Amino acid sequence: MQYKYLGNTGLKVSEVAFGGVEIGMPYGLKMSQAKHMLQKQDAIKLLHHALDQGITLFDTARLYGESENIMGEAFQGIRQQIVLASKCRHFRNPDGTLPDxxxxxxxxxxxxxxxxxxxxxxxxxxxxxHHADLEMLEIDEIYEIFTVLQKEGLIRYPGISVYEVEETKLALDKGFWKVIQLPFNLMDQKQGIHFKQAYEQGVGIIGRSVLMRGLLTDKSFQLHPELRAVQDHILKYRQLFNSEIDNLVALAMKFAASFPEISSVLVGFDKIKFVDYALEIFNSKYLNEEQVALAKSLSYPDQGFLNLAQWDNNGWL
Structure with a gap:
């Protein structure tokens, strides 16, 4: 396992991070039924195995179902061995407005x-x-309360989770947020335009959605008819396969790990064998310049269409 500094926070984290949503709630393609969920003790074993194998960054959120509770039980007594990231409750009301x-x-x-x-x-x-948007990023009181929590020692560093490039740009320009978690993968590469600025400012980047909830796996070839163009596009990545990278999962993970500005790549796990396979992939042997250039040229042409939350609302996932 390789380790990197998370921006200029001084935190050294594993190159692959454990995404905690899947141990807390149904998530991913065709995961709408709770029967797919791990039992708590199995989830705890999974977390312990990940830590034993060298994963030190664990990501969760208040809204990831039972994820925080499971991590709390798993890491009780060994808290000092991990770097823990979590996210605040959502701010917006059901009607889309913000509270006062x-x-x-x-x-x-x-x-x-x-x-x-x-x-x-x-x-x-x-x-x-969580889900920071442009309006939220302009509210002074949010900065005030995060600053107070930091002074009180309840949090070490403030961060944000975003979707859009404009949100990343504004967050960087504010100069307050020390960590930005953002989507970045073979299909959706638009956030890459801000990597240089983040690196120069010492802001740590955690890349998420590396597998696009399972789209960039073999599961992707049973997609909803409305996603036929996405499915057809995914087939184009096979031209990047070689003797060392012979499947979409390996390619997707190695692509994200090929950007030095990304401190850690967030991967969701629900089985020990998936942890072990990911660690085989994260082996410091990633894409060369020519391969990265080709992968960049194969990003999905309509980046604005790549909205998994909307696809979920539409019943396409």
């Missing part, structure tokens, strides 16, 4: 205490605003 500024500060404080209690810890290494 006083209520926002209350949501953040209530959420951090809920997370601390569930995780059985007295601090979180990276505490993120």
């Amino acid at each position: 500024k006083f209520a926002l500060k209350h949501i953040v404080r209530q959420s951090i205490h809920e997370s601390l209690n569930a995780l059985k810890t007295d601090y979180i290494d990276v505490f993120m605003m």
Whole structure:
């Protein structure tokens, strides 16, 4: 396992991070039924195995079902061995509006205490605003409460989780957020335009959606008819296969790991064998310049269409 500094935070993290959503709630392609979920004790064994194999960065969120509770039980007594990232509750009301500024500060404080209690810890290494958007990033009171929580020692570093490139740009320009978690994969490469600025500012990048919830695996070839163009495009990546990379999962992971600005690549796991396979892939042997250039040229032409949350709402996943 290789380790990198998470921006200029001083935190050294494993090159692959454990994404905790799958141990807490149904997630991914065709995962709408709870019967697919891991039992708690199996999830704890999975977390322990990942740690034993050298994974040190574990990512969760207040809204990932039982994920925080399971991690809290798994890491009780060995908290100092891991770097823990979690995310605040969502801010927006069901109608899409934001609460008033006083209520926002209350949501953040209530959420951090809920997370601390569930995780059985007295601090979180990276505490993120979840689904941060342009409007949220302009609210002074959010910066105030994150600063207070940092001064109180409840969080070590503030971060955000974003979707759009404009959000990443604004967050970087604000100069406050120390870690940005963003989507980046073979299909959706638009966030790459901000990697240089993030690196120069010492902002740590955690890349997520490396497999696009399973789209960049063999499962992708049973997609909804509305995603036929996506399915056809995925087939183009086979031209990047070679003697060392002979499947889509390996290619997708090695592609994300080929960017030095990305401190850690977030991968969701629900089986020990998947942890072991990922560690075989993250072996410091990634794509060369020519392969990266070809992969960049094969990004999906309509980047705006790549909205997994909307696809989920449409019933396509």
